[in-house]
Amino acid sequence: MPRTRTVERSRLVPHTIDGTTHLVLDRYKEDVPLPPRDWDRIVLGTVTGAAAVIGVASIVWSTASIGSLLALVVPLAVAAYAAALVFDLVWLSCMALEWLARYDQERAVLPRRAGYVALGIAMGAVGTHGWISGEFAIGCVAATVSGLAKVLWTVVLRHHAKPLDAFTQQWVDAERAKAGGRLAMVSVRRELTRAEQAVAAERAAISGTDSGELPETPDDESETPDDESEQPSATGPMTIADAVRTALSCGISDPEMVLRYVRQVADANVKEESVLRTLRMERKTA
Structure with missing residues (x-):
């Protein structure tokens, strides 16, 4: 038996009293079938949520490890851990920019490459902390935490990305250039107006x-x-x-x-x- 849900509807019906008829509002309930569950969307949403949790865990882990490394040379521990927070935030920010460019593969190339470079630096810092602590093998394992988070996010972004065909991409680029030109002219006209006013006053x-x-x-x-x-x-x-x-x-x-x-x-x-x-x-x- 298909699943249903009850919705309230309304309609106008004639109602007569003493020979005078008016249309009145009749409210009634109706059972409508529910659409089947979209398991693809549910699974993708679950994986995206898991990637977000793993990203947060990666930030906490890398910050603790790199912050402990930097605290060896920085007297203020708060400053060391604040600087350590930068390592993972950089590649996560590049992932966010890659997400924004999911409809334009050419624009997504630069943040993707920058994210890999930032990830390599963060993993190297975590591994260095393990080596200095005398546990190089553990440091290498710890460094893979950020790597696994990056890999998972890359796979998730590939599922969310919607590449455009060549003709559509050219049309989007033309519209983006037109809008960008209008936006740039606002600043240029403002600058020209200030210059003309200065000349007139002079x-x-x-x-x-x-x-x-x-x-x-x-x-x-x-x-x-x-x-x-x-x-x-x-x-x-x-x-x-x-x-x-x-x-x-x-x-x-x-x-x-x-x-x-x-x-x-x-x-x-x-x-x-x-x-x-x-x-x-x-x-x-x-």
Whole structure:
């Protein structure tokens, strides 16, 4: 007899009272068959869990062994065991990167090779501890703990890996390159914007270096005498605080240049004390 489970369902049914009919909600229970057990998935999940437990045991064992080795030359035992923890964490981290690249075999090659190198160093350190302790054979056996954990994880990853065919892999690479290009352009546009703002602020500050005047246009030359120049408006589109913040964000920190920039874009008659006070406040809050 197939296994079943009870589920609650609902449906609309007509219900009539005094000749008036409405659709009402009728809730009822129904037994539905359960799908057969997916033993492949259960076994793979069990093996993955066992590999995780073995990985933790490998970290504990290697850390204890290598930490004892390093403690011979390091006065602080905590530092020795913290450094010993690195040996197994490196190759386990490479295994994690290999897992992330399970759909791209080319990207998985580098973390796989780096993991083997890190594993060899960790096993060598464990074996060295046994040799120094006078038990070289036991040290060699102890070193195989990390090796067995690595082998098991490699087999598990091979079962989880889903290699793509050549055409699909090329399509994925093209989409990844397109997304990466858009992401890179965000940083490039931000950099270009900062550079353009710095150039604009520098030009505005330099244009008022001699007399704080705005450059004349051809129309202004024909309408005003040569010895007169047009002064900037007393009020600009920016407040004094905004102008100071803009100058600082563009890399202008010299008080005199900041003052000229504020007079150029905010208030031509602003007092120097006001600008300096605002500049100090902005630097404190930065």
